[in-house]
Amino acid sequence: MFSYRHAFHAGNHADVLKHTVLIAVLRHMVQKDNTLTVFDTHAGAGLYRLDGDYAQTSGEAVNGFLRLIAPIPNPAPSGKPMPQAANSTKHTLAPALQEYVDMVASFNAKGSFKVYPGSPFLIQRLLREHDKLKLFELHPTDSKTLSANIAQLEAGRQVAVLREDGFEGLKKFLPPPQRRALVLSDPSYEVKTDYARVAATMADALTRFATGTYVVWHPIIARPEAHDVPRKLKTLATKAGKGWLHATLTVKSSKITTDDTGQEHRPGLPASGILVINPPHTLKATLQTALPQMVKLLAQDENAQFSLTSTD
Ligand code: SAM
Numbered sequence: 620m621f622s623y624r625h626a627f628h629a630g631n632h633a634d635v636l637k638h639t640v641l642i643a644v645l646r647h648m649v650q651k652d653n654t655l656t657v658f659d660t661h662a663g664a665g666l667y668r669l670d671g672d673y674a675q676t677s678g679e680a681v682n683g684f685l686r687l688i689a690p691i692p693n694p695a696p697s698g699k700p701m702p703q704a705a706n707s708t709k710h711t712l713a714p715a716l717q718e719y720v721d722m723v724a725s726f727n728a729k730g731s732f733k734v735y736p737g738s739p740f741l742i743q744r745l746l747r748e749h750d751k752l753k754l755f756e757l758h759p760t761d762s763k764t765l766s767a768n769i770a771q772l773e774a775g776r777q778v779a780v781l782r783e784d785g786f787e788g789l790k791k792f793l794p795p796p797q798r799r800a801l802v803l804s805d806p807s808y809e810v811k812t813d814y815a816r817v818a819a820t821m822a823d824a825l826t827r828f829a830t831g832t833y834v835v836w837h838p839i840i841a842r843p844e845a846h847d848v849p850r851k852l853k854t855l856a857t858k859a860g861k862g863w864l865h866a867t868l869t870v871k872s873s874k875i876t877t878d879d880t881g882q883e884h885r886p887g888l889p890a891s892g893i894l895v896i897n898p899p900h901t902l903k904a905t906l907q908t909a910l911p912q913m914v915k916l917l918a919q920d921e922n923a924q925f926s927l928t929s930t931d
Contacts, residue, residue, distance in 0.1 A: 623807035624761065629667035630680030630723075630735040632917045633891040635687070636868045637836045638741055639719045639909055640893050640902070641803060644834060645745045646718070647899035654797040655750045657742050660785030660804045660820070662754035664761040665768040666726075667735045680735060682870070686916050687712065687720050688732060710916075715909040738803055739765065743778060752778045753792060755785030786820045794828035805836045814844035818851040821896065825859045832897045839867060839890035849894050856896045857930075864929035866906050867892035871919035889922075903929050 628634070648655055669680050712720060722744065726736045736744075739754050746752060754769070756762040762782040769778050781788055789802065802824060806813040814837075821833055837848040849865055856863040869890035876884045895902065910925040917923065 623809040624758075625663040625737065625807070626667050628679050629737065630669060630684035631888070632679075632683045632868060632870045632913075633836065633838070633888060634680075634735075635683050635719070635913060635917065636866065636891060637805060637893055638738065639715050639913070640866065640895065640906070641738060641834060642719055642722060642741060642745065643715045643902055643905045643909075644832060644895065644899055645742060645801060647901055648799070648801055648832065649745055649747060649750070651799070653799050655746070656792070656795040656797065656800045657746065657750070657752045658785075658789055658792065658800065658802045659738050659742060659752070659754045660789055660802065661806050662739045662756040662765055662780070662785075663737045663805075664756075664764040665737050665739045665754075667737060668733060669735050670733050682919060683917065684720075684723065684735065685732065687716060713908040713912045715905045716912055738805065739769065739778075742803070743769075743772060743774060746777065748777070750777070751795075754778065754780045755783050755788050756780065757782065757784055786816045789820060790823060790827070793824055793831070798828075798830070800828065800831040801834065802831055803834045803836075808838055808845070811844065814842075814848055817848060818855070821852055822855050825855060825861070825896070829859050829861060830897065832895065832899070835894045835896075837892050837894065838888055839869070839873075839892055840888070841873060849892055852894045852896065861897050862930040864895045864898040864902055864906075865892060865926070866910060867926045868910065868913055868917070869922060869924050870914075870917045872922040898929070900931075903927065903931070 722741060723736060726734045743752055754765060756765050762780065766780045769780055804817055804820065806817055808814060817835055821835065824831065824833060835852060838845055853863050867890060871886055871889045873886055873889040878884060906927055910927055914923045914925050
């Protein structure tokens, strides 16, 4: 356990999907005056350096967030033409993607992208003074880094960092006193039990607080339990009489390839999804314009695609 460090993946295509959706949901929710409590059950370290050792090792932001800044033509390894490949540095981003890029830019000196803000910082930036943020992070090093990063905000009692299991820790806070909450659940799924636990946590949360908005990220990989996550969450929401929205983004084939020397190459994470229970009514339209552009800009081969389904 605990070999996952988000610093290796910060700004990758999964972060683009997750953080674009997170910002769009939160923007909508802060339009109402009433106090909002946001829970991030798997918060990570909070801030990441795109030029640091971790990020350099995998360079995942290069094929993720950084492509929104300067799209690059990226021919398919198969040699087949990629009709959707980006081939121009001049492009107008969909409003939700522009908002996401602007938000990341606001953590950086003009013209440079050295810092990538994780979900705790994106969320905190959008909150009003009277809103609250509770961050769970279990990794000893990352929770220390998160606490130190959050301390710099001087946000006082608005933000709490809890070195606790986020699945379990959420329970004691639901329902929140003001009865308005957004829960982001973004496990690393490095332990197989995360797949079942995320669904069980949402089932429990819906019984405690059915009107909350729940945003769950999941990987799309060849494991039955990974496919079960969105299916189970849709069933839970439907049984509770609540609406849901499910967006997925695929950037490349999931096939393992073999090169001329016989060496196998695993594709890394090819796709991910985000399931929102009680989504804002504006979210579907927002993503209808943003998702095709994510495919266009983040495609790594001709298998890139998106899906968007919802109860309305
Ligand atoms: N939400 C972050 C973001 O978008 O910037 C990224 C989070 S990362 C995918 C998942 C994090 O969950 C890791 O930092 C990991 O240490 C932490 N973690 C793993 N199991 C946990 C648990 N049971 N409770 C709380 N945190 C956990």
